[in-house]
């Protein structure tokens with residue numbers, strides 16, 4: 284077996300090949316193997332390289348992962364990279380449903396024009412998602 288640098292799938296700390304538990308966060312390495320594809324993609328949302336996070340976001344959209352929606356909600360609160368947020372808007376459009384639509388609606392008023400435009404596009408792609416509706420009225424008023 285070729286010895287490769289390994290990373291904790293939970294916190295991306297560099298680990299040794301024989302580490303069963305991450306020295307940084309205590310993640311049980313064997314637990315990673317028992318995660319499904321969607322679970323592994325959810326962990327990849329914390330990858331230190333933005334391009335990899337974007338890829339995970341896109342793949343979660345492709346598999347229409349409902350459990351990605353709350354994870355995206357957390358990222359939207361903290362993330363400032365407009366390309367990450369754009370990927371999330373399009374992934375949410377693919378996932379669909381009311382929680383996804385409500386999240387995209389929050390991005391319609393984002394300071395970044397890249398994010399705003401992609402959110403409007405994404406809302407058009409979600410059935411029943413009218414961008415004008417979300418731009419002017421808060422969800423509680425509808």
Ligand SMILES: [Zn+2]
Nearest residue numbers: 291294305308
């Ligand atoms: Zn870790």
